[in-house]
Amino acid sequence: MSTTISGYAAELMLRIEDRFLSLPEFLLLEPSKYGKLAHVNIERIDDVEVGLVCVNAPDAVSVNFDQPLLLVRDSLKRHISLLESVMSDPDWNDRELLREFYSNWLFLCKSGQKPLLINFSQPILQRVDVYEPIEKANYGLHSYYVAHPSDSEISKLSEMHFSIKERDRKVAGKAVVIPLDQLIPAPNSNESVEDWYLKTINRLPDERLNQLRDQLGQWRDRHYWIVFTAITVDNNRTWFALKLDNDNKKALPLSSNKIDGWRLTPISVRVFNQENVVQRGGGSTSLADKKVAVVGVGSVGSEVGHKLAAAGVRHLHFIDPDFYQIDNLHRHMLPQAYIDLPKSMGMVYQCHAQFPWSDAHYSCESLLTFVEKYPCDFFDLIVIAIGNPSLERFFKQHLLDNNIDVTTLNCWLEGFGVGGHAVLDISGTDGCLLCAYVDHADGCRGLHSNLNFIEANQDVMKSIAGCGNQFISYGAASSAQTAVMASSLAIRYLEGKQADSCRVSWKGDDDDAQAENIKLTHRYYQFKESLKRLPLLDEDCDVCSR
Amino acid sequence: MSIQRKFINFHNAIKLSREDDKYRDAREKDESILAALKAAFKEAGYPVIETFIQGSLRTATTIKHPKNDFDIDRALVIDSANAPEDPVEVKKVVCSVLEKRGFKDAKIKMPCVTADYASLNLHIDIVVYRKSGDNYELAVGKRNSGDAVKEWSPSDPKGLIDNINDKSSYVYIGSTEDKLCQYKRLVRYMKRWRDEKFEDSVRKKVYSIGITVMLKEQFKPVLNEEGKPDDLQALRDTVAAILTGGYFKPQVDGNYRVKVDLPVTPSRDIFDGSSAATGTQFWNKLNTVLRKLDKALAEESLKKQCDILRELFGDDFETAEDANRNEGAKVAFSTAGSVGTSQGA
Incomplete structure (x- = not known):
């Protein structure tokens, strides 16, 4: 169809599909002829140059496939609206070109090519080794070329470290990291890459260019990887790379008279630094320095530890005297390979294996031994997931008796899938763990939490193999639900978003409890505030009312 | 401190159980009298085959009396096969044992034998049943009653206890024990109210069992969403339900008669023979209770709430200042040695 967009005559051609399951x-x-437009990538189809207009991420739109005409009309409106913006507002177009720099760069890269893994945390001028992939490796970190600095903070137990240092990988060449102050929009085609490269080098400040020429680029080689990094818009940083190949060994070409003989290939990169990987995974680098103890590495504690590590908490200390057993398999984070290993040690391995910047440690000790050995106020937070109200209350009393100022988060679940609870006790704010233990019947310190959904003094234990093998009946979904709830609370606290002591519960169904004639509390039947953070203070708590 | 905590303190101050130290002398006396009664019954040819505590001590609704006197409610059961035809015969045996044991004014009343042990401020009620299979019959009749009055009357003493302790009604669903405990606290509160607010002559006729049954039938448990009992609201709602529960029958002269049927055999009216004066006073004072409880509920100041409740329940209900003095001075620990819990991780 022919139309006019911002005063320009334009022709748009609909790409027909048998049925539209995404935006046409x-x-x-x-x-x-319109110049370089943001969100328009140029391709050749049957030798005809066309612009692919990127209107939306495909998954971000739910389309009316029952009414294709409506859908086509709506899509056309979106296309025209976008083109009007980029054609009528050059400043916005330039900003968008920078914002989408890496997307445009990818258009220049060969499809199917594995990206270069780069492990840089700082955008500084530097030269590092590039490691070759392991031969015939099709998956895993060892199947990539990796540019890895020697001062990387990656855990020695992480797969990344292992795949580089322990697998005897060959050095394929050198990578030079060049931070750019000014980013030129990505070229439209591979033919323009050399020109783009020379312009980019030419715009480097003299000091950086000299350093590059005299210290980092004088190495004579057939291959060079150049990793560029620059701020695009809104303080977002992008990383991308060029591979330079030559049949003869030569220094890094930094001017037009040195470029002959070099083949320049844009390549994609996968940034393997804490900032990118943690944030891409929904975590926060602000948690990297927080110190959290997780006491109890059972079904709930292991999940809490995992979620905290995933959120970006590097310094986790797992404390548990138990060993991982076959019985634990179906409601625990750890794999079979860790059977007979201390659970706390297994969690450390697990964290280091999955989260490259983990600094997790462990102690094979009980809560009471932990209390004696470690200064509790060293930690920003102590998560207690032991499911033992006696020890939990004892620990609280220890903190009170010794004036230890530390925030604790106690979490537990109840059998038969009826629910789980978490209590965040922030020292100096209203409410404490003992508020959750005030016996509602007499206002005294109780032995059974008043948050519980199952009435006290019932036989809730099951046994397959007799005494010593009793367990509370609940599934992994219950422990995971409890752990996710507790982890969310912990993360909010560590991020400074939760400043007051509080309690949270989730309520499940009562079918299994009813089938076992388990009596439930009034709170269970009345409870309608699953996952809501509620004030913790109980006015009858003897600690808080002093 | 919450008003609920003050109710709990009040309850702790007025409750009495058979195991309490204060009841020790009465308990010892009961045990020694029981031994003597068993011996006498055996000698008379109808050995005691079963004995149990009944009344409020059995249902955990006993309160301390203002003058520190104590009750013993003891039931003796003999086999129907050995029981004399005349039920008053066995009551005479009881009476003679009590007299020999230092009790004064031992009297054979219609349903029981009653006596006071002056030096211990001890009051004893002994009832005798004969039993055939699972059926109990109460020895009814006074010393000089005619044959038409004397009878072995079908009775269900344990059924009444079971009824008081019953928690199968839907109102007890969720924290069943807590709700049953709340009911029993309300009974104790109302018994103390009765002792505080009625003149001696009428007080004796506002029977504890009548209060207990009305409260049971009209009980409105109130726990907040967190499961915390709210005795003030529960008492208010229950008293309101009693007032509209059909127990008080208006008379043409503007007075009231109270009628509460036993919930078990023989299902007689507990207040049978009660005067209009008793009924009217009971009705009027219950209405006052409701007004005062509503006033306390509307009041935000703990001090004023306590003052209102002290008017109803007497000095054993703490003032707000008492609460402040006690607060923080001591840690209130659980009275349980251990509690089974459902917590896991």
Whole structure:
């Protein structure tokens, strides 16, 4: 169809599909005549140059496939609206070109090529080794080229470290990291890459260019990887790379008279630094320095530890005297390979294996031994997931008796899938763990939490193999639910978003409890505030009312 | 401190159980009298085959009396096969044993034998049943009653206890024990109220069992969403339900008669023969209770709430200042040695 967009005559061509399960695509014909447009990538189809207009991420739109005409009309409106923006507002177009720099760079890269893994945390001028992939490796970190600095903070137990240092990988060449102060929009085609490269080098500050020429680029080689990094917009940093190949060994070409003989290939990168990987996974680098003890590494504690590590908490200390057993397999984080290993040690391995910057430690000790040995106020937070109200209350009393100022988060679940609870006790704020233990019947310190959904003094234990093998009946979904709830609370606290002591519960169904004639509390039947953070203070708590 | 905590303190101050130290002398006396009664019954040819405590001590609704006197409610059961035809015969045996044991004014009343042990401020009620299979019959009749009055009357003493302790009604679903405990606290509160607010002559006729049954039938448990009991609201709601529960029958002269049927055999009216004066006073004072409880509920100041409740329940209900003095001075620990819990991780 022909139309006019911002005063320009434009032709758009609908790409017909048998059925539209995503937004119909309109191709912009003769795209080059409009200059370089953001969100328009130029391709050749049957030797005809067309512009692919990127209107939305495909998954971000739910389309009406029952009414294709409506859908096509709506898509056309979106295309025209976007093109109007980029054609009528050059400043916005330039900003968008920078914002989408890496997407445009990817268009220049060969499809199917594995990206270069880069492990840089700092955007500084530097030269590092590039390691070759292991031969015939199709998956895993050892199947990539990796540019790895010697001062990397990656855990010695992480797979990344192992795949580089322990697998005897060959050095394929050198990578030079070049931070850019000014980013030129990505070239439209591979033919323009050399020109783009020379312009980019030419714009480097003299000091950086000299350093590059005299210290980092004088190494004569057939291959060079150049890793560029720059701020795009909104303080977002992008990383991308060029591979330079030559049949003869030569120094890094930094001017037009040195470029002959070099083949320049844009390559994609996968940034393997804490900032990118943690944030991409929904974590926060602000948690990296927090110190959290997780006491009890059972079904709930292991999940809490995992979620905290995933959120970006590097310094986790796991404390548990128990060994991982076959009985634990179906409601625990750890794999079979860790059978007979201390659970706390297994969690450390697990964290280091999955989270490259983990600094997890462990102690094969009980809560009471832990209390005697470690200064509790060293930690920003102590998570207690032992399911033992006696020890939990004892620990609280220890903190009170010794004026130890530390925040604790006690979490536990109840059998038969009826629910779980978490209590965040922030020293100096209203409410404490003992508020959750005030016996509602007499206002005294109780032995059974008043948050519980199962009435006290019932036989809730099951046994398959007799005494010593009793267990509370609940599934992994219950422990995971409890752990996710507790972890969310812990993360909010560590991020400074939760400043007051509070309690949270989730309520499940009562079918299994009813089938076992388990009596439930009034709170269970009335409870409608699953996952809501509620004030912790109980006015009858003897500690808080002093 | 919450008003609920003050109710609990009040309850702790007025409750009495058979195991309490204060009841020790009465308990010892009961045990020694029981031994003597068993010996006498055996000698008379109808050995005691079963004995149990009944009344409020059995249902955990006993309160301390203001003058520190104590009750013993003891039931003796003999086999029907050995029982004399005349039920008063066995009551005479009881009476003679009590007299020999230092009790004064031992009297054979219609349902029981009653006596006072002056030096211990001890009051004793002994009832005798004969039993055939699972059926109990109460020895009814006074010393000089005619044959038409004397009878072995079908009775269900344990059924009444079971009824008081019953928690199968839907109102007890969720924290069943806590709700049953709340009911029993309300009974004790109302018994103390009765002792505080009625003149001696009427007080004796506002029977504890009548209060206990009305409260049981009209009980409105109130726990907040967190499961914390709210005795003030529960008492208010229960008293309101009693007032509209059909127990008080208006008379043409503006007075009231109270009628509460036993919930078990023989299902007689507990207040049978009660005067209009008793009924009217009971009705009026219950209405006052409701007004005062509503006032306490509307009051935000703990001090004023306590003052209102002290008017109803007497000095054993703490003032707000008492609460402050006690607060923080001592840690209130659980009275349980251990509690089975459902917590896991």
